[in-house]
Amino acid sequence: MDFKSFVGVFILASCFAFRAFAQNPGKTEITVPGQFVLIGNTTGVSDLKWKQVRSIFKGERSFWQNGSSVLLVLPASNLPVAVDIAKQVYGSDVAGMQKFWLALVFQGRGKPPIFISSEEEIIRFVSQNPGAVALISATAKNRASEWLIPIIEK
Amino acid sequence: MNISYYSGSMPINRLKAIFLFILLFSLSGMAQTDLPTVNFKYFGHLQIDAELVEKLNQKGTFSHASYAHVGEQDLFVTAQISKRISFLGETVVRPDAKSSSFFIPSIERAQLKFDYYRNHSFLIGKFHSPVNYWNDTYHHGRLFFPVIDRPIMFSYLIPLHTLGLRLQGQNLGTLRFGYDVVLGNGISSTDSKDVDMNKSLTLAAHIKPRDGLRIGASYYHDLILGNFSGLHSGHVGSSHLSSATRYKGNIRYELFSISTAWFSNNLELLHELSVNRSKSDSLGIAGNWSSFLYAGYRFNKLIPFVVIDYLDVSDKDLHINSMVSARYALGARYEFNPFCNLKIVAERLASEELIPLPRHNHPPSPSVYELKIQFAYGF
Numbered sequence: 465m466d467f468k469s470f471v472g473v474f475i476l477a478s479c480f481a482f483r484a485f486a487q488n489p490g491k492t493e494i495t496v497p498g499q500f501v502l503i504g505n506t507t508g509v510s511d512l513k514w515k516q517v518r519s520i521f522k523g524e525r526s527f528w529q530n531g532s533s534v535l536l537v538l539p540a541s542n543l544p545v546a547v548d549i550a551k552q553v554y555g556s557d558v559a560g561m562q563k564f565w566l567a568l569v570f571q572g573r574g575k576p577p578i579f580i581s582s583e584e585e586i587i588r589f590v591s592q593n594p595g596a597v598a599l600i601s602a603t604a605k606n607r608a609s610e611w612l613i614p615i616i617e618k
Numbered sequence: 619m620n621i622s623y624y625s626g627s628m629p630i631n632r633l634k635a636i637f638l639f640i641l642l643f644s645l646s647g648m649a650q651t652d653l654p655t656v657n658f659k660y661f662g663h664l665q666i667d668a669e670l671v672e673k674l675n676q677k678g679t680f681s682h683a684s685y686a687h688v689g690e691q692d693l694f695v696t697a698q699i700s701k702r703i704s705f706l707g708e709t710v711v712r713p714d715a716k717s718s719s720f721f722i723p724s725i726e727r728a729q730l731k732f733d734y735y736r737n738h739s740f741l742i743g744k745f746h747s748p749v750n751y752w753n754d755t756y757h758h759g760r761l762f763f764p765v766i767d768r769p770i771m772f773s774y775l776i777p778l779h780t781l782g783l784r785l786q787g788q789n790l791g792t793l794r795f796g797y798d799v800v801l802g803n804g805i806s807s808t809d810s811k812d813v814d815m816n817k818s819l820t821l822a823a824h825i826k827p828r829d830g831l832r833i834g835a836s837y838y839h840d841l842i843l844g845n846f847s848g849l850h851s852g853h854v855g856s857s858h859l860s861s862a863t864r865y866k867g868n869i870r871y872e873l874f875s876i877s878t879a880w881f882s883n884n885l886e887l888l889h890e891l892s893v894n895r896s897k898s899d900s901l902g903i904a905g906n907w908s909s910f911l912y913a914g915y916r917f918n919k920l921i922p923f924v925v926i927d928y929l930d931v932s933d934k935d936l937h938i939n940s941m942v943s944a945r946y947a948l949g950a951r952y953e954f955n956p957f958c959n960l961k962i963v964a965e966r967l968a969s970e971e972l973i974p975l976p977r978h979n980h981p982p983s984p985s986v987y988e989l990k991i992q993f994a995y996g997f
Contacts, residue, residue: 519789524737524788524789524794525736525737525789526733526736526737527733527736533701533702555829555883556883559953559955559956560956562956562957563956566659566761566956566957566996567755567759567762569657569659569696570659570661570694570757570759570762570996571754571755571757572696572706572727572729572731573788575698575704576657576696
């Protein structure tokens with residue numbers, strides 16, 4: 465196989481990737497779920513768009529506008545809300561969410577999030593740590609009303 | 619958080635005082651939180667191989683062997699030292715036939731990262747050169763490899779590690795643009811010393827226009843003084859000319875790479891293309907290239923896949939052994955959970971030149987058939 469053939473294979477592969485991209489523009493787009501709410505401490509934001517929330521929880525932002533570090537808190541796999549978050553934010557199951565973070569940290573391209581196995585602990589952690597942000601189940605909303613960040617532009 | 623201080627009678631000169639001041643200034647950010655900031659992880663793999671090796675000058679006659687072996691064992695650590703300074707270290711114990719225990723420790727990554735502005739960072743230390751998707755993403759984590767072996771180009775063309783300075787940006791704008799600019803010691807250097815003033819330059823950029831898709835390109839330049847390769851550059855071993863026979867002049871080494879990685883919920887596609895120009899005063903410019911194509915499709919936890927891997931090194935090259943090699947593989951990966959998977963691969967290696975492929979234990983052969991089973995883990 466000569467060089468031209470392999471350049472052809474490369475172009476074909478690239479076209480294939482772009483075709484998949486073009487044909488499924490909305491495949492990973494989701495509607496904002498109603499099963500969980502966003503809480504945060506000293507983030508400097510009054511509300512966030514769902515697109516921004518997904519971006520933050522994928523480790524794509526290191527700092528808040530006010531300069532504090534983004535400190536991600538995720539539910540451990542034992543919490544039912546973890547299933548919803550994995551599906552809506554990462555487009556996968558809980559195992560996929562865990563693998564996503566294992567890989568990102570290993571690449572050196574993301575700060576490891578903190579996994580906590582109780583929603584009470586998640587709320588307490590967020591309340592004690594500036595920059596911390598978490599998604600908790602909507603049923604726990606009243607216990608964390610002080611830290612709620614509305615998600616807008618659904 | 620408990621911070622203990624060392625107090626001794628060691629004299630401190632001005633340089634040390636400045637260093638100490640910078641260190642304490644950095645550590646002062648730790649006072650913001652009392653979280654545990656150090657994370658340890660462990661990665662590794664175990665493998666079983668069976669192979670048929672065609673004997674030299676005896677077409678159709680094969681020797682055979684099968685064996686289990688312990689693969690690389692990888693201790694990985696990250697630490698948030700201050701609000702803006704973090705550390706990443708990766709130390710691997712890996713097989714080495716020259717060692718009395720057949721294993722040697724190796725520092726694969728040791729990097730300090732300073733996040734100076736939003737998603738822009740400055741790094742210093744030892745990195746995996748960000749020349750393509752594979753080297754920038756998988757490192758030594760077999761758990762993350764979609765297949766068992768690295769692309770062939772990693773034993774020939776790719777400058778695996780760089781020790782130096784790096785500017786990095788990531789997830790910028792709607793296309794999630796990322797860049798890397800690396801100034802490093804280069805291929806001639808070792809982890810402890812560089813022999814000349816020439817430094818390698820890596821310019822790399824990528825975009826992630828949608829989840830799972832990353833497209834990148836890079837350029838690498840180095841002047842290899844005396845055609846000497848340091849121990850950890852990836853440019854040593856049977857793939858490269860031995861010290862006794864090698865050309866002793868300088869080599870101007872350039873590498874252009876393009877990567878397309880597309881990992882959706884079902885389809886997995888990875889293509890790496892690298893084109894290398896090596897210029898010497900003796901034979902002029904040698905053009906080499908390599909292409910790696912992986913395609914897989916996910917059925918829940920099972921991902922069958924195919925691999926086509928090709929390398930062409932010019933006869934005019936004075937840095938690498940000239941050869942044409944190809945690998946065709948068919949296999950499957952089964953993911954038990956995010957922390958453990960099993961891969962099975964049947965492959966054929968073919969070579970026009972009778973040079974043994976590095977990281978394969980078989981002798982020189984025009985044709986090798988292999989069946990491999992690998993358990994990879996990380997936690």
